[in-house]
Amino acid sequence: MIAYLIKSGLCIALLLVIYHLFLEREKMHQFNRFFLLFALCFGLITPFLTIDFGFQTSIPVTSFQFTDTASLPTVTEAPAVTNPEKEWPVQKILMAIYGTGVLLFLIRLFSGLFSIFHRINRSDCEHLGTSELVLVTQNIVPHSFLKYIFVNKKAYESGNIENEILVHEQIHVSHKHSLDILFVEVLKIIFWFNPVFYFYKKAIQLNHEFIADELISRQTKNISGYQRILLHHANSNQPFQLVSSFNFSLTKKRFIMMMKNKDPKRTLIKQLFLIPIIGLAVVAFSNHATAQDSTTAAKADTIQTPAPPEPLQPPEMSTEEKKLFDEAGSLYQKVYQEYMSLDPKTTSLKELEAAYKKVKEAAGNVHKVFQEIAGEDEIPPPIKIGLEPEMRKLLSSxxxxxxxxxxxxxxxxxxxxxxxxxxxxxxxxxxxxxxxxxxxxxxxxxxxxxxxxxxxxxxxxxxxxxxxxxxxxxxxxxx
Structure with a gap:
């Protein structure tokens, strides 16, 4: 778990640095919105990927090796050097701290949502295109959340709310910017201890403003007038953490971006530059599997994963347990080879799915037998089950x-x-x-x-x- 947190945190941080250095100042805000959300998902998923580079490594591994014959699958492990029972008090304390943090941030999120919807329920509402205009009595800066736009009732009825402000908030609503913020807020609950997610939220919200400012600038020729409206609301405070506010991060960045011209060549070059960066990130932050021997690769599948920091010693197997484990391993090897030998071009999806289901069932049975022998607390090594049928079909098309x-x-x-x-x-x-x-x-x-x-x-x-x-x-x- 610690290795995953380190890898995912570094990967996400690296992509955020790349964004600030090369992408943020370019006028390609929709692409940047996609990149920021992609970076979060990519950083969380990449540490789970396993890549076989075709060479042997000297990293100690825990492995299942299923051979052609009906012999028993062997289990080998790196030697344990400490007593894991001594770690339990520390682990319990850390889990208690983590759980407390998750609970507090979860309460904070639901409290914010409750405050927003409570304000909606007790205020007058009007239809404004596809949006709902919420007229509140408090003196607030205009802001939006989901389909709702919040403005001061007195200012709206007296015509003191500029049209540009309403259009600005309608853009947030139509582009569903609130969903991006909610997505980051959920990640902040899970990874509340990682400050990188707070910087991501700020970058995403600022990019939302770039998008709205750009679309407003296209519709009006009086950009300086729009900027004066922004300055007029500059000192107002943002009411909630979950909303898109008209005056969010009113800095020179927004004004400079409004006046900036887009350079298609430069933006294309920077977008293409991301391809090798993403490739390097996959290599750097994924798991590296050792290669199979070339003389047996066609016959057997060796499933290898990095050994845990302090692996438990599996118990000795009795004759009956050995026979049971042998049967489970042989069945897995048989159905896996049958599935991988099917040609996705000529085999129907239904046949692929049926074969793939057998592989998953056989792999699950191996895990079940392993835990019956080693104990429920022992986590069995992952077993390769191959690409899903739909993906094999797609890539061969x-x-x-x-x-x-x-x-x-x-x-x-x-x-x-x-x-x-x-x-x-x-x-x-x-x-x-x-x-x-x-x-x-x-x-x-x-x-x-x-x-x-x-x-x-x-x-x-x-x-x-x-x-x-x-x-x-x-x-x-x-x-």
């Missing part, structure tokens, strides 16, 4: 490769067309030619969107789709 090729080709054409259009000088060519170039870009842009949607509709389980850059201004606006 010719359709996936064709969709990816089409998508990449159209994205490249879109980039070229975008570059050609943005390099045109509207004062040197006719309006007709400018309109033709824009129409061509629109057509390629739509095809590119459709290709991306088609591809990630198929492989969306593996990775969410990258964002496609927005269209440039229309020719009449360029003039």
């Amino acid at each position: 010719e359709k996936v490769r064709k969709l990816k090729s089409t998508m990449e080709s159209l994205r490249e054409k879109r980039s070229r067309a975008y570059k050609e259009f943005t390099e045109l000088n509207p004062h040197e060519i006719s309006e007709e030619k400018l309109q033709q170039a824009y129409s061509k870009l629109q057509e390629i842009n739509k095809k590119s969107h459709d290709a991306v949607a088609a591809y990630y509709q198929v492989v969306g389980q593996i990775v969410p789709p990258p964002p496609i850059p927005p269209m440039p201004p229309k020719p009449d606006q360029s003039k």
Whole structure:
């Protein structure tokens, strides 16, 4: 558990540093929103991954080795050097501290939710598009949570709430920014001792404001007026930790970002730069399995995991226990080899699922027998059960490769067309030619969107789709 916490914490922290150094100052806020949420999920999942690099390591392991014959699966372990019973008092104290922290943060979350919904129930509400406008009597700064926008009733009825403020909060509502905040709050409950999650929340909330500011800036030509409205509400306090507030983190960052122009080339380069970073993070923070001997790899599966810091010595097996363990191991090896020998291209999904179910049942039986012999408190080593049937089918599909090729080709054409259009000088060519170039870009842009949607509709389980850059201004606006 300690190793997992260290690995996941370092991985999440590394990706946050990458975000602040390379992504935060770029005008690609939707991509950044995806990256921050992805970074949290990626950092929590990666330590569970196991990668076989094809070479032997000298790390002591606890392993099950199932051979071709019906011989008994052997259990070997690194020597234990301490008495685990002495660790129990410390473990109990640490668990009590952790449990107390979880309980306090859980109470804090539900208290915040209760306060918000209590305010909704005792206030007047009005419909505002797809949002609900909550008119409160307290003197508050406008803020939103889920579909609700909270404003001062007196100020709203007297027309003192600027339209830009309401539009700003409607953007938070329509983009479901509250769900991002709730997601981080849940992680903060589980990992309350890790300060990295607090920095993630701040980065996510600031990015939400970037998104809202950018969309407001597109709709109004008076950006300086919008900035004056922000300054007017700068000294108001944010009422709840769970809401999206109009004046959150009112710093020079937001003003600078409003005036900044997007550089498609630079943003694309930085997005591509993330690919090797993610690859290195997988290598650095995943588990590294030792390779099988090349002469027996086709016959046997060796399941190896890093030994625990202080492994327990399994008890000696009697003749009957040895026979029982032998039968369970042989059955597992048989059904696993049968499943892995099935060709996903020619085998139906139903047949794959039936074979995969047998593998899971056989692996579970090995664990059950192991615990019957070693005791319920002994945690058995994990056993490889292979990729799930749907994933094997997906990765072997010719359709996936064709969709990816089409998508990449159209994205490249879109980039070229975008570059050609943005390099045109509207004062040197006719309006007709400018309109033709824009129409061509629109057509390629739509095809590119459709290709991306088609591809990630198929492989969306593996990775969410990258964002496609927005269209440039229309020719009449360029003039």
